[in-house]
Amino acid sequence: MIIRSTAFIKSAVNPDAYPEPILPEVAFCGRSNVGKSSLINILVNRKSLVRTSSTPGRTQLINFFTVNDTLSLVDLPGFGYAEVPLPVKKAWGPMMRTYFEGRPSLCAVILLFDIRRTPREEELMLINWTRQYDIPLIPVVTKADKITKGQRAKHVKEIAAASGIDASEFTLFSTISREGKDAIWARIEAATAGFELSREKGSVEEGEPEE
Numbered sequence: 001m002i003i004r005s006t007a008f009i010k011s012a013v014n015p016d017a018y019p020e021p022i023l024p025e026v027a028f029c030g031r032s033n034v035g036k037s038s039l040i041n042i043l044v045n046r047k048s049l050v051r052t053s054s055t056p057g058r059t060q061l062i063n064f065f066t067v068n069d070t071l072s073l074v075d076l077p078g079f080g081y082a083e084v085p086l087p088v089k090k091a092w093g094p095m096m097r098t099y100f101e102g103r104p105s106l107c108a109v110i111l112l113f114d115i116r117r118t119p120r121e122e123e124l125m126l127i128n129w130t131r132q133y134d135i136p137l138i139p140v141v142t143k144a145d146k147i148t149k150g151q152r153a154k155h156v157k158e159i160a161a162a163s164g165i166d167a168s169e170f171t172l173f174s175t176i177s178r179e180g181k182d183a184i185w186a187r188i189e190a191a192t193a194g195f196e197l198s199r200e201k202g203s204v205e206e207g208e209p210e211e
Helices: 036-043 086-102 121-132 149-163 181-206
Strands: 006-012 025-030 062-067 071-075 106-114 137-142
Touching: 025 036, 025 181, 036 071, 036 106, 036 181, 086 106, 086 121, 106 121, 106 181, 121 137, 121 149, 137 149, 137 181
Parallel strands: 025 071, 025 106, 106 137
Antiparallel strands: 006 062, 062 071
C-alpha cells in the first residue's frame, strides 16, 4: 500500500467513545513488549505514529488511527505485564470482548506472538473470541531476527501447536529487516476488501432501483 497520510483519531475505553464505524478496521493486539507499536509504525512508514514505551503495559486505551482516510488501524492495550495494577488487568478482558463483539467495521484482528515465547491464556482467549464473533485472524510472529533462520520453523511450529492455529497461517516479521511487511499489508488489504464490497452492495440495494 502507498501511504499518503496517517492520523491519530482518538483514544477510547468504551463503545460510546469509539469513532463512527465508517471505515474498514483492523485491530492489533498482543502481549506487552511483543512489538505491536513498532509493527504499526513500520507498516505506515512513520517513526512515531504509535508511541512506543520502555515500560511494558503502558498503553491501557484503545487507540484509533486512519491511513489515507480509507482505513482504520486500532492499537489495542497490551496484556500480560506483571506490574500492571490489578484493576487494570481485570478491566482488560471486558474491554477487549466488548470491542470484538460490537464493532461492525472490524474486518480482521492481527494477533502478535513473540517468536521466543509460547502462547498463554490471554492469547488463547483472544483467539477464541475471534472465532466466536467470526472475525478473521491474522497471526504474526514478531522478533524473527532474534532467532536464526534455521530455528524459525521449529519455534513457529511450537507456537502453532500451543495456539491451535496452522503453522502455514503465520507471517514472520522483523522490525530490523522489515521482513513480513508486504505480506502483512497484503493480508490486511484482502481482509478489508470485503468491507468495501459490502458497503457498495448495500448502497445499491438501499438506493433507487437501477433502470
